[in-house]
Amino acid sequence: MIVLGGTFVLDLAVAVQAFGRRPSVFSKIRHEPEAPYEVGVCGDAPTPTSLGFTIADLKPIDWAAGADTVVVPGLEAPWAPQNPAVLAAVARAAQDGARLVSLCAGAFVLGQAGVLDGRRVTTHWALADEFRAAFPRAHLLEHALYVDDGQILSSGGMLASADLCLHVLRHDHGQSYANDVSRVLISPPHRTGGQGQYAKAAPRPASGPLAPVLDWLTEHLAEPLTLQRAAAQAHMSPRTLERRFRAETGDSLAGWIARRRVERARVLLEDSELTVTQVAHAAGFGSTEALRRHFLTHTGTTPRAYRDTFRGVAGPTADRNTEHAERSRRMPW
Structure with missing residues (x-):
């Protein structure tokens, strides 16, 4: 996982939770306490995050060499030029056959690394215009929650990162394993629909002759x-x-x-x-x-x-559902 200046903490946290060390509650549903991957978080330390604090315990960027999967979380200003050493590492990973996973605005980093030409990709719906302008040779699916284009995988805005991470787990370790991780995250193993239901156009006053x-x-x-x-x-x-x-x-x-x-x-x-x-x-x-x-x-x-x-569900209804679940749990049958 590559951490850059202004990295979205939520994207990084979701990826680390999905692929990294298993929390203690995981043992309650599955007797596989060890993470199925060796995870390294790389970058130039200390690196400021989107929330203002810095991350200091980072492996050097060249640790990504030889990785099977390289994950790039979203970041605050994705259109800003990135460190050439980072872009070179991403491009080299692609040449070596690594799977590249971008979360949210992390797709801009893959674009700057030159690995998206002719590829199907998505990013946060609100960044669609900027992405198309910057990378016209990529095929943007702006309303998709996530896109699997073989070697290149990408997710839409923020919490869609969980959808893509669960998809990767499903591909690597089967549906049952992904379902159990989703139970820990309290997230559906697969959501229907796409980003289109969340997109919202900013109101603009009409202008021009019409x-x-x-x-x-x-x-x-x-x-x-x-x-x-x-x-x-x-x-x-x-x-x-x-x-x-x-x-x-x-x-x-x-x-x-x-x-x-x-x-x-x-x-x-x-x-x-x-x-x-x-x-x-x-x-x-x-x-x-x-x-x-x-x-x-x-x-x-x-x-x-x-x-x-x-x-959502109104408060009284939610209370009744909770009460019903608790009553069912106490039933002898």
Whole structure:
């Protein structure tokens, strides 16, 4: 594992916990107390982390030579140029056939090392634009929780590191072993969906010649919106509006409206008591099937699953579930 300046402590901790020394509670579920890997944390000591404290007990970077797997956690400023010695070590490991694992923004380090050309990769969804600009020859899957592209494996933002680490354990030591590590981490062995359900666009005021039309469309999302109606509002022909719309927004009118409606549906699913059917109509989709189809396309999950994830379980219900579990534990059968 390579630690750089500004390394995300959570990424590093998840990887060390997944691959390093087993905690004492592991012996309660599996009689394999020894870690299945020899782990070394490398870097220039002392190295400041993202939380301000430094890590001093580090092996030299050349310790990574000959490693079967090299893990690069995310870091605070991934676009900053990295130490050439570190990049050379990563590139050399790739040439030697080592498996390279990037966590969160650690993909930027692999990119700077020149090992991502033509590769499928992911990183934190909020860094997608910066990553594409820096490494246009890589094939970014920004909404994936993690990507296994053979020699190169990468995960999305922060806690997706656990998903990828469990995937590596599953590949190396089987599903049962990965499941038992997940039980210690209290993390699902595999999560459905992707980063799309967590991505959130920062609100930006409309600008440019079409700003009045964009504002009008946003105010009338719940109504039927056609190209002809929008063109009349813009005092343009439908063909002219479609051409100018794509030039200004990078999207078709229908695609832009669908994205905004999904964003509105997400807000309503998180903050309102409306049913999914009511959300579909309030967001302008007209039917639950249309909402589900577009929602799945843009977020990778369903409206109901999204609501369960982002609203959680109410306190009384959680208390009842805990009480039920405790009562079941006491039952003689």
